[in-house]
Amino acid sequence: MQNSDDAKSSSIQIIFETKNNVVTRILFKNNGIYFRPEDWNRLKKIAEGNPDEQKIGAFGVGFYSLFSVCDNPFVSSGGRGMAFYWRGNQLFTKQGQNKSTDDWTTFLMDMKDPIEIPNIEKFSRFLANSLGFTENLQNISVHFNDTLVIRLSKKIQRPEPLRITSEFNTYSPQRMFQLTSINVGRVQLDVERLIVPTNFNVRQLHLINYQTEKASIFLKTANGDLDVNVSNEFSLKMEQITKKKPPRKTSIQMIFTGFNEHNLSSDSDENISPVFKDLLQYPEQGKIYIGFSTDQTTGCCSHLAARVIPTMERVSIDMANETLAKYNSELLYLSGTLCRILYEDEMDQIKRSYNGANAEHDRALLEKRAAHALTHFTYHPSTPNPQIGKILESQFFDCTRKNLSILSTNGVLPISDVRIPDPKMMGFIKNIPVVPTNIFERCNVFFIKAKNTLNLIRDLNFQDVLHELRNRMFSENEITELLKWFVFYRSSGNIVSASELDQFMGLTRIGNIFRTLKTIRHYLNPGIIPTDMDVPNDVMPYTISKTLLPQDLKKWFGWSELTLVIWARFIVNKPNLENDLTFARKVLQILARNLNNTSRNNKEIIRQLFVQKRCIPTKFGLKLPNEAYFQNVTIFPDLPTIEFQKPLSVQSLMELLGVRKVVELKLVFDRLDRGNWDHMQLVKYLASMSSDLKADEIRILKSKPIWPKENLAGSQLAQIQRFVTSNLHVPSSLNREFGLPIIDWKGRWSSSTQEGTFLIMLGLREYPTLKTILELAAPPTDPKIRSKAFEYFIDNFDKNYLKEYSPATVNNAFLPCSDQNTYAKPSECFINLECKIMNFKVIRQDLRYRVEKLGVHQDPSRETVINELKKLSRYVQYGDNAKKIFEYLASRKKDFIHSDFDQLAKFDFIPLRNKTKTNEIILFNPRSVYFEVQEGLSEFFPCIDFGERANSFLSACGVKKRPSPVDLARLLVESSAKLWGLIKGNIEIYLNILRIIAIDFKSCRNIADEPSLIARMKGAPILVAIKKERQERRTNSGDGNNDGIDCYYLSSTNKIFINDNKIYQRVFNPLTAPEENLLESLYKELGCRSLQDSVKETSTPRGIKETNKSKQLQNEIMERSSLFYHEYKEHDIKRDEKWLEKLKVREVDYIETIYVLENDEKKERTDTLILQDAGMDSWTLYISSSSNLLDVSKHIVKNIYKVSNWKDVGYFNMLLTSPLLVLKEMGYPVDRILQQRK
Known part of the structure; x- marks a missing residue:
């Protein structure tokens, strides 16, 4: 198709020829430019593609794709044709004239393998997509055989x-x-x-x-x-x-x-x-x-x-x-x-x-x-x-x-001038261009990207709001929406600077150019002030503020609710308040309705504002509050009483402003003087009006002598004497029996009637005062009245006197004591009978369970007891009562505090009879006596025993069970010579004292806390020292023993040595400490020197030679060296096994040793010794002919163990002298030694 468009074709035809419902041939035809010679030539070279740079494609892949479905395509154009065929793996072409009269360029493709008939819908879509971008091609037709199934056209x-x-x-x-x-x-x-x-x-x-x-x-x-x-x-x-x-x-x-x-x-x-x-x-x-x-x-x-x-x-x-x-x-x-x-x-x-x-x-x-x-x-x-x-x-x-243009609410503008809309702001944003809601919702993805990623647009912000406010006045509805948005904006955590807030408050104008949010201080609560009443100019119009929550108005604008008192200050200045009865009534009703929720201070402000205003509606017009009376004041018909439709609704306000509930007393007294009224008529009227009387009127009635006293004698008085109510009592039989002044009362008296209650409120006494009843209960009142008054006082104490009664301030001795005809104040007597032993007054025992509420204590205070003990100790008879006194004090022991016991510890109050003068009592302080004293020390330490109960108190005061180590140490320092003389040779008494002191040094360390005492102990002759008194001197070289008797002396630390070397002790026989570990540790603490460390010893072997004896001994030591360390821990070893193996043994004639102790020098010959070789790290054991293996063991043990005793010496000697087989039987590891011998 693209080739056809390049060939200026306006139409193409695609014909699918089928057989058995599958496609066997495809014809593709276009009415474009015929193939030129260069086109035919290029068609042969299908891999080169179209060299025209204006054409789409590269590598000739367009035509090359035919071979994926067809092996021998045939192309005809302008009366010529070209066939493609294969010979082996090579492709060849054949070209020549075509007799066909068809003017269309045709591509004929016989299928390698039949293919399925294309899906008409999908194929149509493909063709439509291709037709969309063609420059010349406008029509496409598709045939299944001779049937037209698809026609596409483009205009x-x-x-x-x-x-x-x-x-x-x-x-x-x-x-x-x-x-x-x-x-x-x-x-x-x-x-x-x-x-x-x-x-x-x-x-x-x-x-x-x-x-x-x-x-x-x-x-x-x-x-x-x-x-x-x-x-x-x-x-x-x-x-x-x-x-x-x-x-x-x-x-x-x-x-x-x-x-x-x-x-x-x-x-x-x-x-x-x-x-x-x-x-x-x-x-x-x-x-x-x-x-x-x-x-x-x-x-x-x-x-x-x-x-x-x-x-x-x-x-x-x-x-x-x-x-x-x-x-x-x-x-x-x-x-x-x-x-x-x-x-x-x-x-x-x-x-x-x-x-x-x-x-x-x-x-x-x-x-x-x-x-x-x-x-x-x-x-x-x-x-x-x-x-x-x-x-x-x-x-x-x-x-x-240029910034991207977008449509805004103000027309098409650069996107930087437009803001993303905020639904909460649309109620007041009119001038700032924003994205229309419809566009923003449909293009939400774009605006999110434009704002967050591309930074092309931003949200409406606070500055935009300020801009809007600067440029126009807002309507009331817009201000409402603005404030609602501002509350939301701030509540969402957005920060507004002080400057921005100031601009916002100053630019937002309400009604006129001068009334801005800056001028607003309050918002209206219609529950307090109705919306139809006048309010100050600084109050936000209710039509705006009603849409916002009060807490938001307070938090974000700083406004407070228009309070009753602020409104009152405003409304009180309105002229209508004193001219218009209806206006004044409405104002007062508003004040009255909210008065209960008003603080005391604000109520007082309202009172001061209106008290001088002629604003109270009465039946005689508007009056000042103190000129008007409540409607129920009907005692006189010519009084100006208030007029309200619902008087109870304004009662609190009228009371606050001072509207009178009662006729003033002066007027009453003046009008009563003109009539024939007695005090009974007066009390009846006043009682009926008692709840309405003012405080100063009550005060006048309490202080005015209006009321007559009952004439008990029945005599005629020339003039009635009158009293204030607080000086009179109710007419009861008890008050009459006590002889108290009683009010003159006609008829039956009852405290529960309106009149009785009123008089009692004025101060009429129902029962005797505390002062009166205590005077009646104490001498010299008549015994019968006194007894009855005391019983009445106790029985009615909780009800009538508890609040006023203070035992410390009672000066009447009205309490009967256990001693007949003895009376005391509450502070002078006690309930516990035991304290009587210390001369304290005790309440009569039948009253002991009733008087505690009167402030009578169970026992005297600890301070009182201590002071009384000091007084009693001055009297001779105190010694006889001491046991009982101490027993009573023991019962009070928990009441004393630490400072009390410290005080008693220093006070001499413990009696002891003089041993020489039996009639004489000597007082000691608790720290000077003891409960137990060991034998021989009673001369120095007084001993007491007042029984277990009394002793427990004395122990708390500081009496010790027995003398402490510190006491004993002081005794020795101060009286060691006297004690030494008294024990009469019983050395154990003295040694026991030293042992007690030694234990304290070792564990408690109480003496160690007194450095001065230790210093005195070091200098005084307080220690027992031993010296051998020899009757016959006998020296057995090496055995360390000598004959003699141990003699005991008292001496000081600088003269006594610790006996840690028997040889030195035998040589010099100095004063030595008793050989007890406990006492030796004490002597060392006090400064006694080690005898071992104090003696300088110099030894010189004479006649050194190596003999069979020395060789044999050296071999024995080396052979058994490992046994000597068996079961000894490493930290106990002074020198190891290698040292012992290198130890040389030599025999000498004798060893000469010089001993020097201080200035005393002694010379002796010894048999056995271990010395270090001069200038060498080697040692030699020297023996003589007189040496024995025990001596050898003693010297070796001393050198290889850090600490040794006679057990170590015996053990070493046993290992050195016992046959190896015997040692093996005893379980010692000697197999290696026996193996070496073999």
Whole structure:
């Protein structure tokens, strides 16, 4: 078909010849230019393709495709023909004259294998798609044998040129192409086809009258002419690849459905024929055509036909080869330019129409047209290669510096001048151009991309609102919508600066130019102030504020509700308030209705505002509040009483303003003086009006002596004496019995009557006062009255006296005590009988369960007890009662605090009889006595025992069970010589004391906390030292023993040594510490020196020689060296097995040793010794003829173990002397030694 169009064909025929309902031959015919000699010649070379750069295609693949279905095609044109045939694998042609009279160029193809009859609908669609972009071809007919099954025709309106304005850049990015002109025209495609079943038989075409479909569509085409300007180098590369040079001129063509064409196509047939579905892509993407449709989409709703170079498969655009990609991209860029020019032309047409469109219908139609254009050129990712769509889209926006034109509510404008609509703002935005709602909804994808990705447009913002406010006055409805939007805007988290807010409040005008939101302070609550009442100018009109929530008005505008008191300040200045009875009544009713919800302070403000206003409606006109009376004040008929339809509704307000509920007392007293009224008539009237009396009137009645006293004597008085109510009592028998003044009362008295209640409220006493009843209950009142008064006081205490009663302030001794005729104040007596031992008063025991509520304590306070104990300790008889006193104090032990016990610990209150003067009592403080004292120490530590209960209290005060280590240490420092003399040779008593002290040094460390005491212990002769008193000196060299008796002395630390070397002790016999680990640790703590460390020893072997004895011993030691470390842990080893193996043994005549202790020097001969070789890291064991293996063991143990004792020596000696077989039987590892001997 493309070849036919290139050959200027106007019509083609396609004939499918069938046999047995399959296609066996295809005839393709066109009425274009006949084949020229060069065409015949080129046809032979099918791989070269058409060298004409104006023609589509490369490689000759168009004709080559025939061989996929036909082995021997035959071509006839202009009376000549060419046949193709095969010999083996080689293709040959035969050419000659053709006797056919047919003027059409024909391609005859006999099928290699029969093929199925094509689907008429699908084949029609393919042909229609191909016909869309042909320049010359206008008619296509398809025959099945001799039956016409498809006829397609194309009608083209004469194209009109479209002006390219100077604002467009007509060059591609690398200036390879230039768009020189554009022609736009309309196209009509018609189709007539048979509608047959899917599996029909060709023979049936003659037998059955099938239905025929006739349909038409209308399209718009834009043809862009391009000049091509490429370098020679690039042209050469193109020719190498495509076998043809780039053209000097080319074109691009777009098929799209304009708004009118779209409507015409839709109207012509409600259901568009499936034949044209691919051409009418809107709103889907169009495709790129290269004579036929490729698989590549354009990204927008237009089809594009261009001389782009396809891939070998001819289904997509070649963007892989660098040269072809550059060529194709440059061509596609100008396709984007063509799209933009077409779009802007459409906008210009809409602009011209819009300016003259007034009717709502016309504008709605234009909005649909604009939405259609914008949707048409909205780019989406193209497929399969998204780069194609990106190229077109980028050039669409980049080909001009002018902003994209769109239709707004103010006409066609640059997109940067238009705002995205906000439904919440449309009620008041009129001047700012926004995208019409219809366009925004239909083109939502474009505007999201334009805003978020391309940054072409933005939302309506706060500055736009300010601009709108600056340029016009808003109506009331618009202000309502504006404020509703502002609340939503702020509530959504948007920040408004102080400057912006100030502008907003200042530019929003209500009603006139001077009344702005800045002047507003309040909003109206119709539940408080009716909407028909006058309000201040700073109140927002209710018609506006009613649409908003009160909390939003407060939060976002800073307005507060118009309160009753603010309105009252405004309305009180209205002249009508004192002139117009109806107006005044309405104002007062509003105030009254809301008074209960008004604070005390605001009520007072309202009172002050109206109290001086003549605004109270009465039966005698408007009066001041204090001149008017409530309606129920009828004692005198000439009073101005208030007039309201519902008096109860204004009662609280009238009370607040001071409208009188009762006649003032002065008037009452004046009018009563004229009549014959007694005090009974007065109390009856006042009682009936008691709830309406003011506080100062009640105060007057309480303080005025109005009431007479009952005359108990019955004598006639010249003048009635009158009293205030608080000095009189109710006329009860009890008050009479107590002799109290009683009110003169006629008739039966009852406290529950209105009169009785009123008099009691004025202060009439129902029962004796606290002061009176306590005076009656205490001496010297008559015993009978006193007893009755006391019982009455206790029985009625909770009801009548509890709140007023304070035991600390009672000065009446009215409480009977256990001692007869003894009375006390609540603070002077106690309930617990045990405290009597300390001379405290105790309540009479039959009252002990009733007086606690009167402030009588169970026991005296701890401070009182301690003070009393100090007083009692001065008396001799205290010693006899001490046990009981201490037992009572033990029962109070939990009441004392730490400071109390500290105080008692220092106070001498513990009695002990003098051992020498038995009648004499000596007082000690708790820290000076003990409960137990060991034998021999009673002379130094006083011992007490008052019984278990009393002792528990004394223990809490500081008495210790026995002397502490600190006490014992002080005893030794202060009286060691005296104690030493008293023990009379019983050394264990003294040693036990030292052991106690030693234990404290080792664990408790109480003595260690007293450095001064330790210093004294170090300097004083307080330690037991041992010295051998020898009766006969006998030295047995090496055995370390000597005869003598241990003698004990007291000495100081600097003279006593720790006996840690028996040899040194035998040599010097110094004062040494007792050989107990516990005592030795104490002596070391106090500074006693180690005898071992204090002696300097120098040894010199004499007559050194190596003998059989020494060799044998050395061998024995080396052989058994491993046994000596058996079961010893590494941290116990001083020198290891290797040291022992290297130990040399030598025999000497003797060893001379010099010992020096301080200034004392001794010389002795020894038998055995281990010495380090002079200047060498080696050691030698020296033995003499007198040495024995026990001595050897002792010296070796001392050198190989860090710590050793006699057990280690014995163990070593056993290992050294026992036969190996015996050791093996004992379980020692001697096998290796025995093996070495073998």
